[in-house]
Amino acid sequence: MTQRQSRSTSAVTWQPGPPEREGLWIFTRLRDFVDNIANSSPARLALTTFAVVILVFTALLSLPLSSATGTVTPLYQALFTAVSAVCVTGLTVVSTAVHWSFFGQLIILIGIFVGGLGTLTLASLLALMVSKRLGVRGKLIAQEAMNAGRLGEVGTLLRIVIVTSVVIEAALALALIPRFLVLGESFGQSVWHGVFYSISAFNNAGFTPHSDGIVPYETDLWILVPLMLGVFLGSLGFPVVMVLQQSGLNWKKWNLHTKLTIQVSFILLGAGTVLWGLMEWENIRTIGGMSDADKIIHSLFASVMTRSGGFNLVDQGQMDSTTMLLTDALMFAGGGSASTAGGIKVTTIAVMFLAIVAEARGDSDVKIYGRTIPEGTMRVAISVIVAGATLVAVSALLLLQISGASLDRVLFETISAFATVGLSTNLSAELPPSGVYVLTALMFAGRVGTVTLAAALALRQRSQLYHYPEERPIIG
Numbered sequence: 001m002t003q004r005q006s007r008s009t010s011a012v013t014w015q016p017g018p019p020e021r022e023g024l025w026i027f028t029r030l031r032d033f034v035d036n037i038a039n040s041s042p043a044r045l046a047l048t049t050f051a052v053v054i055l056v057f058t059a060l061l062s063l064p065l066s067s068a069t070g071t072v073t074p075l076y077q078a079l080f081t082a083v084s085a086v087c088v089t090g091l092t093v094v095s096t097a098v099h100w101s102f103f104g105q106l107i108i109l110i111g112i113f114v115g116g117l118g119t120l121t122l123a124s125l126l127a128l129m130v131s132k133r134l135g136v137r138g139k140l141i142a143q144e145a146m147n148a149g150r151l152g153e154v155g156t157l158l159r160i161v162i163v164t165s166v167v168i169e170a171a172l173a174l175a176l177i178p179r180f181l182v183l184g185e186s187f188g189q190s191v192w193h194g195v196f197y198s199i200s201a202f203n204n205a206g207f208t209p210h211s212d213g214i215v216p217y218e219t220d221l222w223i224l225v226p227l228m229l230g231v232f233l234g235s236l237g238f239p240v241v242m243v244l245q246q247s248g249l250n251w252k253k254w255n256l257h258t259k260l261t262i263q264v265s266f267i268l269l270g271a272g273t274v275l276w277g278l279m280e281w282e283n284i285r286t287i288g289g290m291s292d293a294d295k296i297i298h299s300l301f302a303s304v305m306t307r308s309g310g311f312n313l314v315d316q317g318q319m320d321s322t323t324m325l326l327t328d329a330l331m332f333a334g335g336g337s338a339s340t341a342g343g344i345k346v347t348t349i350a351v352m353f354l355a356i357v358a359e360a361r362g363d364s365d366v367k368i369y370g371r372t373i374p375e376g377t378m379r380v381a382i383s384v385i386v387a388g389a390t391l392v393a394v395s396a397l398l399l400l401q402i403s404g405a406s407l408d409r410v411l412f413e414t415i416s417a418f419a420t421v422g423l424s425t426n427l428s429a430e431l432p433p434s435g436v437y438v439l440t441a442l443m444f445a446g447r448v449g450t451v452t453l454a455a456a457l458a459l460r461q462r463s464q465l466y467h468y469p470e471e472r473p474i475i476g
Helices: 002-015 019-042 042-062 075-086 102-116 119-131 136-146 151-182 186-204 221-236 238-247 257-281 294-311 321-333 346-361 375-403 407-418 432-458
Strands: 366-368 371-373
Touching: 019 151, 019 366, 019 432, 042 075, 042 102, 042 151, 042 186, 042 432, 075 102, 075 432, 102 186, 102 294, 151 186, 151 221, 151 238, 221 257, 221 294, 238 257, 257 321, 257 346, 321 407, 346 371, 346 375, 375 407, 375 432, 407 432
Parallel strands: none
Antiparallel strands: 366 371
16 A cells, blocks of 8 residues: 555655646746736837737737628738837828728727827836836836936836826817717717727827818817827927926926927927928919818827828828928927827937037036936937938838839838827838838838937946047048
8 A cells, every 4th residue: 555655655756747737837938927027128128029029919909800891901011000000100101091990900009008098108017017027227227218317216117108198088088089979970970970989099190080081170279289289298298298297387396308398399380380380381283273261270180290190181292392301301300209299209319419518618518497418318418319210221122123103202202100109191001012121111200210229328327447548630
């Protein structure tokens, strides 16, 4: 009996564990893997997270259930749409209202909401959910992205980001739904369109569930004003929105980032409105035949949407070439850092402008509002501008070769993709699959590249024990 018991015990000892324990073991390994990446290379975790999310949405949009005809959507169209949604761009190669079923449009809307939370926010959330903790380097990355004052605030800020998004989007939806009801839509359609436009507006995506977009509402302020407010609030960025929640309109309590973001945003908004209106005032193909009041509304709407919103009331291909060039510049500028907007960001422009002014005055320091901007911040700004311009230039060359279209159309579409704006001259829909893949890669790089680059460079500053003799080369 003793030998049998011993053998039985040995048999039990060497039997493999139950499936639940094996699953826990796999989860533990996955947790450790994600935690290591979050601590060693948060930028890589952010890129990987966005890539995985895009692949998931691509697979969902490829399903027959996602298309209105019940057929499989080609890979390049599904991938392009998934990237455009998750990167909150708004460019399309197929009609959102016609090609996609309700399920497909719902997938696109979820992709917009998820992508609007931001690259680094998603990566930080993943690390928190899987490993239950966020390493010091991971917190530093999230802190840099959201301008948190202390490392301990990062977890709280991540929750505030999600709550803020939901609250603002809900408020916009409640403003839009009654108007759609008044315009004759059913209750179900009104709720769907109100929710869709609210999420698309706040996340600066520019997707529309109507086949003709928002053109039918070009004089309806009950529709246009909420859209403009949603896009503008989303373009300010979560750090600015949180400062406004805490300090209100008390300018003295705002930090430097908030002051620069709001000031430059309003400058670009005002300048864009005036210049766009003057350039298109007599253009009969766009607003030339409208009343003065409608022209002003269109000009303001175009200025708001050009910097990342993506909604349009006029055919972008019918604008004058000077207006297209102005739009290119505003799209490239973009919105605020850690926002749902794209571009090189308004604080980057502010820092470079202040550096130029300081150099012209002969000042050794770059100063504004009683604060000195560190040299490291200026180097990051230069890196972001050069990286963005390089991406646009290379992509434009490729698209010129692939499409054979005119330079103004190619440059417009390229900057719109890089800056995740979504305005289009319809070139995206005319491109062959190779050109579509170029724009797809550019949207991904424009959304995650410059943000991750800026955050990564901010953490690469190191102290040196030596300093070479200075020698200034001839500049200019």
